[in-house]
Amino acid sequence: MVDFRLQALRPPPSRRPCLTAVLRMAGLRPTRQRVALAELLLGGPHRHVSAEQLHLEAQGARVNVSLATVYNTLHQFQEAGLLREVAVDASRSYFDTDTSDHHHFYLEDEQRVIDIPANSIVLQGLPEAPRGMMVTHVDVIVRVKKTPQI
């Protein structure tokens, strides 16, 4: 007989084994820090996060990582195809957990990015790629700020 009171006390099933497999399949060794950061990043709905935000979240979750490690891990995840980098300028990047083709609004007042669905922008007249090259993707970032109230 199953004691349901005991089941209620159990923690919810961990996604750790699954994320370990995701990291392995992406060609990354599932170190403790990578798995912990993957859990923070990929454990919920799609989102856009900066290295600084993720570092704060890691501190809040008592994951002991330096900001430099967070930067390196984000770039490793990006190179492995788990994340997409959205560079809004030379000094500011966000990492998108949704790697599908889509574009972004950059909300300048709030310093965050939100999605524009891929089919709502029609790209025309793109130049041909230089000889021997091909276009991999096109990133459109539409910068917006609040209209002044009169």
Ligand SMILES: [Zn+2]
């Ligand atoms: Zn996005």
